[in-house]
Amino acid sequence: MTVTLGEEIMLLTLDDTSGAAKGESSARWGVTGGILLELVMADRVTVTGGRIEAVDPAPTGDALLDGRLERLARWAGKPAGGGRKPSRGRKAADWLTRDHAHGVQDVLDRLCARGLVTEEKHRALGLFPVRRYPEADGSVERELRDRLASVVVHGAEPDARTRALTALLHAAGLHRQAFPDLPKKRVEPRMAAIAEGQWAGDSVREAILTLQTVMTAVTVVTVVTATS
Template sequence: MTITLAEEITLLSLDDESGEAKERQAVSWAVAGGILLDLALAGRVSVTGGRLAVTDGSPTGEPLLDERLGLISAWAGKRAKAPKVADWLTKDQAKAPAATVARLCERGLVVEEKRRVLGLFPVRRYPEADGSAERELRERLRAVVQGGAAPDERTAGLLALVHGAKLHRLAFPGEPRKEIAARLEKLADGEWAAEGVREAIRNMRAAMAAVNAATLVVVTS
């Protein structure tokens, strides 16, 4: 089963048993970035000078990506010039996670459970229903980062997003963060994709870094 980058990031973030989402804010940006990166890899969007453009509006065949492609086309079409990547990520990061987890439910990889906290507040949890995709994903990431295997384009892109959003502990629980981060930094800077795709990654990482910095200021002020 081939799942999207956004779905892979979401699987890493969901507790298998409780279905609770971890590191929600950082994950939301990485999920939005994953959808955008998949569209770039599919040749549907491009990034030049930090600005986003739809280059091919034809469907990819993946509902999650095609819905976002339509939204980007409509949103960008209302502007006099190509919008900034950071502006789209800012707009989509609040909504992309829900669309992504809904797709995981459709695939039967997680199941939605509705509960009430203190008998009053409704919450949704998404425990694991089929762990095969996540197991394969984690084995693939370990093979590249800890085993030295050469990554394919999508795996390298996923690791760049994990690094940019500082989701090291979700992807590699129990491993020394500094060692993992150093390896991911090298991978993120590698010549693993076309320049347009690498520019998209750089812009997404910059946007996520800005959010992390702003969050730190709020927490420490």
Template sequence: MTVTFGEEITLLSLDDQSGAVRERQACQWAVAGGIVLELVLAGRVTVDDGRITVADTAPTGVRLLDDRLGMIDAWAAGKRRPPKVTEWLTKDKGKALDAALESLAERGLVGREQRTVLGMFPVRRFPETDGTVERALRARLEDVVLRGAEPDDRSAGLVALLHGAKLHRLAFPDLPRREVAPRMREISEGQWAGASVRKAIREMEAAMTAVALVTMRS
């Protein structure tokens, strides 16, 4: 099963028992950024000098990505120049996380529960129903970050998103940030991939870093 960057970050964020999203504010930025990076690597959008442009509106076949592609295309169409990718992330962050949660539920990786808090406030939870994908994901992250394995494009992209959004604890909850951040930064800045992939990852990591600073100050 192929799981998108946005879904992977969402899986890492979910508490396995309660189904609540941890570090929601930072996570929603990272999920929105992960969807954009996925579209960049699929050749559907470009991000250059922090600005986003739709290059190809052909469907990818993944609803989570295709819905966002259509939204970005419609949103950017009325702009005089390519808009900043951080503007899109600001606009889409909450909706992107909800869409990733629904996508995981449709795939059968999480369940859906709705509870009422204090008798009046509805709260949705997404408890894990199939832990195999998350376990494989965490094993992959451990291989490249803790054991020094050579990252592939997707592993490096995920690490860069997590590092840029300061979500080290989601990936490695039992380790202090200082033990994993240097290696995650090394992977993000590495020369292991082709130039176009490196550029895409660095553009999105820069966007994540920018919005992480806003999140920390708010």
């Protein structure tokens, strides 16, 4: 079974038993960044100078990615600020901000359809509707964690997709979700080295850096809000 980067990040961040997302805010950005990076790696989208452009509308053959590509192409083709003149290359950070809630739900629906998680609905305090996604089939996640451990902990040479996944996890600050039984200081240097290595094309690298920039901004706002 082939799963996308966004699905892999979602599996890593969902608690197997409760179905709640661990580090929910970071998980949302990581999942959305994973979808974007898939489209960049498939040469459907480019990120240049922090701006995003849909350059090839051809379907990838993956329904999740193709649906997102169609939405992104419509959005990127609209002029920023409501002007009449077409705009080429809107800010990638704006897309991530716009899409991160919808992207997560689409990925969760996909994982349910694959039979990897199951959806449970209940009401918190008897009032507020809550959805949880506990594990239904852990085989894909186990393979994923084994692959990450072999690269990050044991120093194996990663393939391109594992490099991309590791870079995304590092950019989104999801070290603990990827390696819950290890201290961050044990895995962060290796993940950073993989993320910063000379393995990706310019557009892939910029997509990852954009996610890092967005996550840093979100973290700063969260800290300021909490302490004010």
